[in-house]
Each structure stands twice: as C-alpha cells, then as structure tokens.
Amino acid sequence: MSYLERGRPEYLRATLSLFAGAFVTFAILYTTQPILPELSKQFHVSPTEASLSVSAATGALAISMLWVSGISDIWGRKRLMSASLVASALLAIVVSFSPSLPLLIALRALQGIVLAGFPSIAMAYVNEEFHPSSAGSAMGLYVSGTSVGGMVGRMVTGALTDALSWRYAILILGFLSLSIAALFWFTLPRPRHFSPRRVSVREQFQRLREALGKPQLVGVYTLGFLLMGGFVTTYNYISYLLMGPRYHLSQTWVGMIFVVYLTGTLSSAWIGRRADKVGRGRSIQLSSTISIVGIAVTWSPNLILKILGLALFTFGFFGCHAVASGWVGRLAPHTRAQASSLYLLFYYAGSSLVGAFGGTLWVSLGWSGIIGLVMILYVAAMVLSVFITKADTADR
Numbered sequence: 001m002s003y004l005e006r007g008r009p010e011y012l013r014a015t016l017s018l019f020a021g022a023f024v025t026f027a028i029l030y031t032t033q034p035i036l037p038e039l040s041k042q043f044h045v046s047p048t049e050a051s052l053s054v055s056a057a058t059g060a061l062a063i064s065m066l067w068v069s070g071i072s073d074i075w076g077r078k079r080l081m082s083a084s085l086v087a088s089a090l091l092a093i094v095v096s097f098s099p100s101l102p103l104l105i106a107l108r109a110l111q112g113i114v115l116a117g118f119p120s121i122a123m124a125y126v127n128e129e130f131h132p133s134s135a136g137s138a139m140g141l142y143v144s145g146t147s148v149g150g151m152v153g154r155m156v157t158g159a160l161t162d163a164l165s166w167r168y169a170i171l172i173l174g175f176l177s178l179s180i181a182a183l184f185w186f187t188l189p190r191p192r193h194f195s196p197r198r199v200s201v202r203e204q205f206q207r208l209r210e211a212l213g214k215p216q217l218v219g220v221y222t223l224g225f226l227l228m229g230g231f232v233t234t235y236n237y238i239s240y241l242l243m244g245p246r247y248h249l250s251q252t253w254v255g256m257i258f259v260v261y262l263t264g265t266l267s268s269a270w271i272g273r274r275a276d277k278v279g280r281g282r283s284i285q286l287s288s289t290i291s292i293v294g295i296a297v298t299w300s301p302n303l304i305l306k307i308l309g310l311a312l313f314t315f316g317f318f319g320c321h322a323v324a325s326g327w328v329g330r331l332a333p334h335t336r337a338q339a340s341s342l343y344l345l346f347y348y349a350g351s352s353l354v355g356a357f358g359g360t361l362w363v364s365l366g367w368s369g370i371i372g373l374v375m376i377l378y379v380a381a382m383v384l385s386v387f388i389t390k391a392d393t394a395d396r
Contacts, residue, residue, distance in 0.1 A: 010189045014129065015138055017188035018122055022145030024085050024177045024184070025118050027153025028092050028111060029057055031173055032104075033235055034154040034255050035166045037243050042166070043101040048359030051236050056105045058232070059352035060112030061119075065345035068116045077125050078188055084117030085181035092174030096167045112348075123325055123340035129189070143264075143322040147314075151261030158255015217331050217339055219388040223284065223324050224347035226381040229354025230374040231317045234295065236355050237362045237370055238310065247303060260311035264318030271319035281389030283323045288382040291316030295374045298367070313374075320381070327388075 032039065032053040039050040071080055091111045098104035122142060130138045153173060160169035235258075242249045242257065271283050290312055297309025328343045354377070361369035 011130075011138075013187055014189050015142070017184050018126065018138070018142045019145035019148075020180050021081060021085055021118055021122060021184045021188075022142055023149035023152070024089065024180050025115055026146045026149035027156075027173060028088050028177055029061070029115055030054060030150055030232075030235075031092065031095075031153055031157055031170055032057075032108065033232075034158045034239055034258065035161050035169070035251065036236065037239055038161055038166050038251060039101065039104075045101060046359070047237065047240055047362060048356065049101070051356060051359050052105050053101070053108050054232070054236060055352040055356045056109040057112035057115070058348040058355070060109040061116045062112075062345045062348035062352060064113045064116035065120055065341040065348070068120060068341055071117070077121050077128075078190060080117045081121050081125070081188070082181070082185040084114055084121075085184055086178065087114040088118075089174050089177035089181050092170055092177060096169075096171035096174065116344075120340040120344045123328065123343075143318055143325060146321075147261045147264030147318050150264075151258045154258035154261075155255045158258075159252045161255075162250055162252040214331060216388050217328065217342075219384055220324055220327050220331065221343050221346040223320070223381050223384055223388075224343050225350035225354075226377045226384070227288075227317060227320050227324070227350070228347045229350030230291075230295075230377040231314075232351040232355040233358035233370060234310070234313065234374055236358060237367070240362065241367050246301070257307060257310065260307065260314050263311045263315035267315040267319035267322070271322055279389070280323050280327045281385050284320055284385040285382050287316040287319035287323065288378045288385070289316070291320070292375055292378050295371055295378070299371055316378075 036047065036050045036053070039045070039053060040047060043050070068080070088111050091107060091114065095104060095107045095111065098107060126138050126142060156173055156176075157166070157169045160172060238257065239254045241247070242254050243251070267287070271287055294309045294312025294314070294316060297312060298306045300306055300309070325340075325343070328339050331339070354373075358370055358373060361373055365372075
C-alpha cells in the first residue's frame with residue numbers, strides 16, 4: 001500500500017485536514033488564556049486560581065493520554081480524532097454558560113479529556129501514513145495548525161470579549177470549531193497502514209512499558225515537559241503584565257499580541273524540514289537558543305521590543321516542538337501511538353504544572369520571575385538534547 005507523499009492530491013487533503021484538526025484543538029484548549037484577567041475580575045479570584053481554567057484542561061488531557069492510544073487501536077484513528085473534535089466543540093458551547101469558576105474549571109477538565117483523542121493520534125497518523133521523506137514536513141504543517149489555532153482562538157476570544165463578553169466569545173468559538181470538526185471528518189483520508197483491532201489491557205501496558213523503556217524516548221518526553229512548561233507560563237501571565245499599570249492594553253489588543261504565533265507557523269515547517277537534513281539535536285539546540293534570546297528581550301520595558309522578543313521566543317518554541325514530535329516517531333517505530341501519547345502526557349503535564357507554579361512566581365517576583373524560570377527550562381532542554389543525540393547515535 002502506498003504512502004502519502006508530496007505532489008499527490010491525498011497528501012494535500014491529509015495535511016490540510018490535520019492542520020484544521022490541530023486548529024480546533026488548540027483554539028479550544030487555550031481559549032481561556034487571553035481572558036484570565038477577565039476571569040479574575042468576574043469571579044474575584046487571584047491569577048493563580050484563574051489560571052486553573054487552563055491548567056485543568058491541559059492536566060486532564062495529559063492524564064488521558066495514558067489510555068487514549070488503546071482506544072484508538074480498537075476504535076480506529078480517524079473515528080477517534082473526529083469524535084474528539086466534535087465533542088470538544090460542543091463542550092466549548094456548554095462552557096460559555098458556566099455560572100461559577102469551579103464549574104467552569106470542571107467543564108474545562110472534561111474538555112481536556114475529550115481533546116486527548118486528537119493530538120497523539122494525529123502524530124501517530126503522520127508517522128504511519130506519510131512516506132518517511134515527507135513525514136518531517138507533514139509534521140511541521142500539523143504543528144503549524146497548532147500555532148494558527150492557538151493564535152486565532154486567542155485573538156477571536158480577546159476581541160469578542162471586548163466587543164460582547166467572554167461568554168459570547170467562547171460560544172462563537174465553539175460553533176466555529178464545530179463546523180471545522182465536521183470538515184475534518186469528511187476530508188481526512190482513511191488510514192491505509194493501520195487497521196483497528198482489539199488489544200488486551202496486558203498488551204496495552206506492555207506497549208507503554210516498551211515506549212518507556214528507551215532512555216532516548218524518555219529524554220524526548222522530558223523535552224516536551226520543559227519546553228511546553230516555559231511556553232504556557234509565558235503566555236499565561238503576559239496578559240496580566242500588558243493589561244497592568246505600565247501598559248493598560250485592552251483585552252482586544254492583548255488578544256492581538258497572539259499574532260506572533262504566525263512565527264511558529266513558519267518555524268515549525270522550516271525547522272521540521274531542516275531537522276531531516278542536519279539532525280534533530282542540532283535543530284532543537286538552535287530553536288532553544290532563539291527562544292532564550294527572545295524571552296531575554298522581553299525584559300525590556302519597551303512594548304515594541306517586548307513583543308518582538310515574544311515573537312522570537314514563539315518562533316523557537318514551535319521549531320522545538322515540531323522536531324521533538326517527529327523524533328518520537330523515529331525512536332518508536334513499533335509503539336508510535338503509545339510513544340506519542342507519552343510525549344504529549346509530559347508535554348501537557350509541563351503546561352499544567354509549570355503553568356500553575358508560574359502564578360506564584362508572578363505574584364512574588366513579577367515578570368522577572370517568569371523570565372528566569374523560562375530561561376532555566378530552555379537551557380535544561382538544550383543540555384538534554386545533547387545527551388539524547390549521543391545516546392541515539394550510539395544505539396544505531
């Protein structure tokens with residue numbers, strides 16, 4: 001059976017469908033991030049408490065990664081991804097009617113659970129269905145969808161919150177996501193290199209053990225934790241900084257800041273291709289360095305420099321994520337779904353745990369505390385990538 005390759009019509013259908021699915025996933029997953037200051041005001045809670053609306057979703061998604069690969073083995077890749085997108089869009093509509101923060105957080109956790117059916121399975125689909133020569137660029141385009149979804153979701157939410165209210169913003173985003181989910185369902189090509197089959201619980205645990213048994217893989221999972229932890233922490237608290245006493249930006253303008261996600265669309269595709277040529281370790285180190293320089297620039301009180309630094313930081317992060325995502329598939333040829341799930345478990349655990357911890361640093365040390373934390377995490381990721389590369393080379 002043939003693989004999906006550049007130049008074929010089905011390649012375009014598949015990459016655009018995965019792009020659309022990633023768009024929905026990340027538009028919904030971080031929909032409350034740009035309105036955290038608004039939630040703090042409405043429900044009279046601290047930034048740390050408001051950030052739980054993000055951490056609950058990412059934390060629940062991370063935990064759900066443990067079992068979602070088993071469901072996809074039984075139910076099928078495309079069916080599970082499609083159901084995940086539709087259910088998460090419907091829950092977004094319900095979230096908009098939340099009368100209290102605890103209920104909103106609970107619904108966001110439920111969203112995280114159903115969203116778990118898309119990201120790791122999409123990664124497995126790319127590694128299974130695309131020709132190895134096209135897998136890097138396909139993964140880059142998929143990650144581009146995550147950056148565009150994150151950008152548009154936050155911008156739309158911010159603008160609509162100013163124009164109407166945060167409830168209408170989430171409601172409208174929910175209906176938009178539902179229409180895109182339907183498009184995904186009808187356009188993604190059916191898998192040719194995977195067939196659903198019943199897998200025993202014992203076999204599932206055996207596959208998870210295999211996916212945890214390779215030190216290089218555990219290293220890549222840890223990269224996801226470090227990189228995403230720093231990324232979400234930055235974006236969780238930048239809105240408080242920009243809407244605060246020094247800058248006094250409106251919700252709409254804070255939402256517009258997320259246009260820097262477009263740099264992630266460029267970097268994920270470019271660095272994804274570069275990694276196929278010069279190696280994943282070098283690409284991770286280059287991207288991490290760019291992110292470190294970018295977060296350092298945000299130390300400047302000048303608003304334009306701060307936004308440019310944020311753009312650099314975002315460019316580097318999405319490059320790292322595209323490379324690490326592809327690295328997982330290469331290191332785990334026989335347990336791709338499980339390895340992808342574990343990578344994203346660590347990835348979203350970083351988002352949830354480090355993102356929540358960042359709230360205490362913001363309250364006590366301000367933006368300097370956030371910058372210091374992110375720099376430590378990204379330097380650690382650079383060092384770790386060197387060890388993973390050496391272990392991977394020695395294992396060949």
